[in-house]
Amino acid sequence: MLVLNLSKPYQPNSAPNVTTRMLRALGLNTIEELYNDIPDDAKLNRPLNIPEGKTEGEVERLIEETLRQDLAPEPHQCFLGGGIWTHYVPALVDEVISRSEFYTAYTPYQAEASQGMLQALYEYQSLICDLTGMEIANSSMYDWASAAGEAGRMAVRITRRRKIVALRNCGPQRLDTLKTYCDAAGVDVVVVDYEHKKGCIDYSTLKEKVDDETAAIYFENPNYFGVFEEQAEEICKLAHLKGALAIVGLDPTSLSVVKPPAEYGADIVVGEGQPLGLYPNYGGPLIGIFAARGGQKVFRQMPGRIIGETLSKNGERRCYTMVMQTREQHIRREEATSNICTNEALCAVAASVYLAMLGSSGLMELGRRIMESSHYAAKKLGEIKNVESPRFTPFFKDFVVRFLQADPEKIYRNLPKYGLVGSQPLGKDFPELSDSALFSATEVHLKKDIDFLIHSVSKEVEDK
Amino acid sequence: MKYRQARWDEPLLIELSGEGRCGLTLPFDPELSREVGDVLETIPKNLRRADIRLPQVAQPQITRHYIRLSQMNYSVDSGTYPLGSCTMKHNPKIIQRILANTKVRKIHPEQPDEYTQGLMKILFELGTMLAEIVGLPKFSLQPAAGAQGEFTGVLMIRAWLKDRGQLNTRNEILIPDTAHGTNPASAAMAGFKVIEIPSTEDGLVDVEAIKAVAGRSTAGMMMTVPNTLGLFEKHIKEVINIIHEVGGLMYYDGANLNALIGRVRPGDIGFDIAHLNLHKTFGTPHGGGGPGAGPVFSTEELGEYLPKPTLEFDGQRYRWCYDRPKSVGRVRSYFGNISVLLGAYIYCLLMGRDGLKDASALATLAANYLMSKLDRRYFDLHYFLNIRCKHEFVASAKVSALEVAKLMLDYGVHPPTIYFPITVPEAMMIEPTESESVEELDNYAEVLNKAAEVASKDPKAAAEAPHNTATPRVDEVRASHPRTLKVRW
Structure with missing residues (x-):
């Protein structure tokens, strides 16, 4: 008795005799009986308007043909x-993230069986801390833009103020995303114009906009025009003078020549980890870098997954696990610091391999x-x-x-x-x-x- | 107990470091270098970096380091991994090969649209196929994960209310107590007050409780169908009517769509907005915690609130449309997690309309079959006495779910999601998916039963498990305790 239309290579129990055996074990005759609890008027009574399935070879060819006219510059x-x-992506980066032990795992809920990913992410956090000079980094956000948005909201939680001052010479998409994240919390984003002649921040204009309601100043260094912000330290000082935080956005490759933002006063660092071993990929996936300092009170306001080092219960082995989960949505629900759970873990591993290779x-x-x-x-x-x-x-x-x-x-x-x-x-x-x-x-x-x-x-x- | 996971005493990268080593060389063009002089001198003095402390390791040792780590990581390619609501299905390998070889990798997102028409066609067709599956015509592929899709959807409710001048009065989102934590977290992020709706004894959302709280302050309701217990919410149309009648919108959390493809379309039964988790239902891998993709769908009417840019097709050209005055804005940069989207497109083409529908049926069959094999002495399954579960089910262990899970690790399988949903004591949420063979399902049931037996008869042995994983039981308390917290080397 054939109960299914096709036996698919990805579905071992689609072999008709197996399907039948399993149904019989449940006292059923047809697959449809599994759906008897669904009211008829909720059911779709026609086939989906989607093409018939294709073979692997056909799909591979079709994709290749569809993309043929597209320009993909070297x-x-x-x-x-x-x-x-565009940076050189080392072959070893591709090799490591092609290990299906990494890429077909879920979030490491069972630490004992997921030590590999946990240690790799702990190393990623450590490398980001080394680069930025910060005390803590999470195991990634979606991208720079959403990391900036979450940083703005974190500053609001810490300072209990409701205004973010951002610089107009930041990436326009980052500013748009920051606004989306802040608007949702009823937080104003005030965008301050830059020095048109030089492309850098106009300190005196900025100073006028930062007040006792300001939760944070968000600026990028280098900024969207690629220009180094010479007054980065003064800007961070200005923030601190007003009781606000300094959030710095950056391209991590700039930290090869620029001193760690912690040294000029940044409280939160966000950035785009893509140049560390990821292809442009038409814009995604990316890696949202998110790091902070200020001790455990600040740590508790962090969004995202954080991996920590610990010992086995018998005290014999160093091991790793997800920590401070009481900040997160699966425990804290509407009181969580963010809703983020799935992030860009595999990309974070790629970035670690890249940084380890460069040294x-x-x-x-x-x-x-x-x-x-x-x-x-x-x-x-x-x-x-x-x-x-x-x-x-x-x-x-x-x-x-x-x-x-x-x-x-x-x-x-x-x-x-x-x-x-x-x-x-x-x-x-x-x-x-x-x-x-x-x-x-x-x-x-x-x-x-x-x-x-x-x-x-x-x-x-x-x-x- | 033949299973043994690799147990390397693997140092941290920083401990492998040795002065003067490196794993990569960089190009050097002496002529170019001469032309520009010492570029580092152009950096403002007060910004220059004095030193960098990164591990210095040669390529062979970095390679071994990561291969060893990979060997200490369980994955769905290693064995059964039936985390509830996570849909750990097989990822067809052709997806990985195409992604590894595709020219799309090299394309910069700011490249002119006229040179990416093929890729945009793929993305548009993906959006169209998924929209057909969900039964909602408008889409955005931008959100990077399910939770970001939820955030986007709730922001759309917010924008819709604002447009109607009701944002100040309608500030409540109703969410069942069985919902994923992301639902209340997303609603709160968008500034809404969360009203938790209890479940009835049969595990379904309490319709009377909804009637009691739905009203002029209701912005909308978020529902997961089937719910996290694995039950189809048979009153769903009534629930949707109630919410619509009081002037709210219905949000569909697509985490559990793997039960329903081709049988129920959320849009048909009245949902207004939905997100899907492509890394769950549509065959792309989870990456050990991402990247995922959480595209969002809506009715025609709500389409104007979708994030910008949207992908449009005029019959000849595809283009990104930024002129969207009512949009919620951007939730991230660029257009979405393209490689995940491309992977889901490949999956849809492989499966086709019948394959997609069959996969849902076989996932449902697998869950019911596995449940039938559980030992009732150790697992309470009272929700399912008179009803078939869908793609997953929740067993309430009569012993500690944690101990059962840790014992299971020694048998070479991954335990279910535990302690969720929070409404069920000692919950074990099990979603085997269509990828597990009947033999593997039999084995998994045997392991669950055996582990529960040990947990009940030999608590000391249970407390010491696992033995065969890369590390014995991890001290979670120490890990998060303020005095011993260590989050970097």
Whole structure:
């Protein structure tokens, strides 16, 4: 008696004799009887409007064909940044996160059987603490933007104030997300304009907006334009003077050359871990870095999963487990610090492998290589007629280029003709920069790659 | 008891560190370097980094480190992993191969739309297929996980109320006491007051209790169907009517959709907003705790509140639409967890309409079959006396659920979710999925029964379990105690 339409390779009990045997054991004749409790008027009485199943080979081919026309530049052909960057992804990173013992596990609820993932995530937290100088890091958030949102809410819980002051030269998508997270809690986000001539924070304007109602200042260093915020320390001091927290957002590769934010006064650090071993992947998955300092009172306000080191009950073995779960939704429900549970654990493992491979000297070298590429690209773009580059200094990886004659939008649209992507127009989010575009270069861009970019941009600038 | 998990005395990365070692070389272009001079000098002096303390380890040792850690990690590719409400099904390996080889990896999200039409077509078709499954036409693929999908959905309720000038008066969200903790947490994050609705003795939401509290302050209700006990809420249409009649919206938590595909569509029975967990129901792996994906669906009317940008198709071109004045905004950067979305698309294509429906039926069959094998001396299953469970069920252990779970670890299987739902004493929430063979189900039942027997007859042995895992019983109290808390090296 055939009770199912197909015997599928992923469903061992779809073999008709097995299905029948199992139904018989339950005293049933058909699968439908398992659904007798569902009222008829709740049931769908037609097949789903979805294609028939395909074989693995057919699906593989179909995906390949659907994507055939899409442009997928090699890393050295991509000069876009702003929150996702192209870096070299070491083969070992791919290898480790392809271990199905890691990628097909669930959240490590049973610590004894999940020591591998727990130790890997504990190491991730430790590496993030080493990089940022913070006391505690969680085992990841969804991405930088949502981490910024959660950081804003954490500052509100700690200070019991209801205003976040954020800088306009932060990533527009990050600011949008921060607003979404804060609006929901009835918290105002006041966005303060930057110094238009320099691209950096205008301290005196900022100072006017920070008051006794301010829970935190959110700024990025380097900021969205790639510019180092020279007054980072003063800004953190300003926050503290008013009883507010300083939240710093960052690209972790910048910490190869910039001192740990804890040293200039940051209370919470958020950032995007994607450059640490993840592909751009059209924007996801990413890694939300989230770290803080200020002792256990602050720790208890952290969102997200945190792994701790402990001992086995018999005292014989060092081991790891999820800690401080009384902050979390499965225990605290509506009183939880956040609703987050599933995060980006596997990506956090990738970041750890990447950082372990680089080590201290490798990371320092990475910073230098990134800056050499970006500075060479910025300088050479500036040598093109009617192009001002870099528009803002000092900068790290991303930089702003101003086109005095050409339309940045046109250059952005036309670069793919050369197999390149780059020159992201800034006018949509920053009307005052409608003549400018954001570029980015990293260690994957060699001189010849950048020279080809210059050649391509020159042609576009000249060809009106 | 033949099972042995690997037990390496694996040092931390920092303990493997030796001065001067590294695991990767970086490109160096001397000509380029000469052209720009000492770039580090351009960094403001007060921001320069003095030193970095990271582990210094060579590649062979890093490789062994992670391989050893992986060997100390149980996974669904290792064996039965029937965590309730987690849907630990097999992840078809073709998904991983396509994801590993795809050019999508290299695509930057700010690349012009005209050069990513193929990928956008895939995403649009995925959204359309999932919308057909849920029975709600509008979608956003942006949320990174189920909980973020919930947050998005509750924000949409909030935006809808604000639009109608009712945000100040309607500030309550009703949530059954059997709901996942994320539901009340998400509602609270969006500023709502949570009203907990008790369950009746038969494990279903108490309709009378809903009637008693539903009214002018009701913003909406969040429901998981089947609920976390594994029971279909047979009064669901009545519940939805009550909420709609008082002017609230209904939110469907898709965590348990694996029971219902092709048989019940949440949109058809009146739900207004829903999220799905692609890393549960749609065959993509859990990654040891993520990445997941939690796309959100809504009625036509509520579509304008979905996060921005939405993916639109005009019959010729796909585009990301940012012009959405009523949108709740962004809940994250870019468009979603693309590799998870692509994986779910592959899964849907492989399974097809009949395969998806059959998978749900076989998951339900597996749960009922497994339940029938449990020893009633040790497990109370009174919710299911006169009714079939759906894709999962909750057994109330007559001994300590914790001890049963720890004993089970020694048999090479993963225990169920324990102590949830909180309404059931010594709860063991079991969801075997369609991936477990009948032989594995028989074995799992045997292990559950045996573990319960040991827990009841030999409490001392139970307290000492497990023995065969990478570590013996972990001291959880010490781990979280303020004096011994250690969260970094």
